[in-house]
Amino acid sequence: MIESVSVELSVELGSTIMPIHQLLRMGRGAVIELDTNESDDVMLLANNVPVARGSVVIRGDRVAIEITEMFSRQKVAEAAA
Numbered sequence: 001m002i003e004s005v006s007v008e009l010s011v012e013l014g015s016t017i018m019p020i021h022q023l024l025r026m027g028r029g030a031v032i033e034l035d036t037n038e039s040d041d042v043m044l045l046a047n048n049v050p051v052a053r054g055s056v057v058i059r060g061d062r063v064a065i066e067i068t069e070m071f072s073r074q075k076v077a078e079a080a081a
Contacts, residue, residue: 008046008048009046010044010048011042011044011045012043012045013036013042013056014036014040015034015035016032016033018032038056041053041055042056042065044067051070051071052067052068052069052070052071053067053068053071054066055068
């Protein structure tokens with residue numbers, strides 16, 4: 001039964017604010033500067049709800065997230081509300 005449940009996982013690397021006209025002028029290969037450093041923690045979201053914090057690790061030719069903190073069910077429920 002649980003195998004049929006779909007969950008969208010995403011990782012928030014950082015954020016930035018920019019005018020829409022600047023975004024519209026961007027093309028392929030454009031670089032967007034974020035408000036974080038490469039050593040900062042990232043947020044792991046399940047269906048757009050924060051569920052954990054972690055760090056980015058490189059293993060061979062793969063990029064992975066190593067979970068460093070799982071949020072409590074109460075914290076996840078508050079974020080979803």
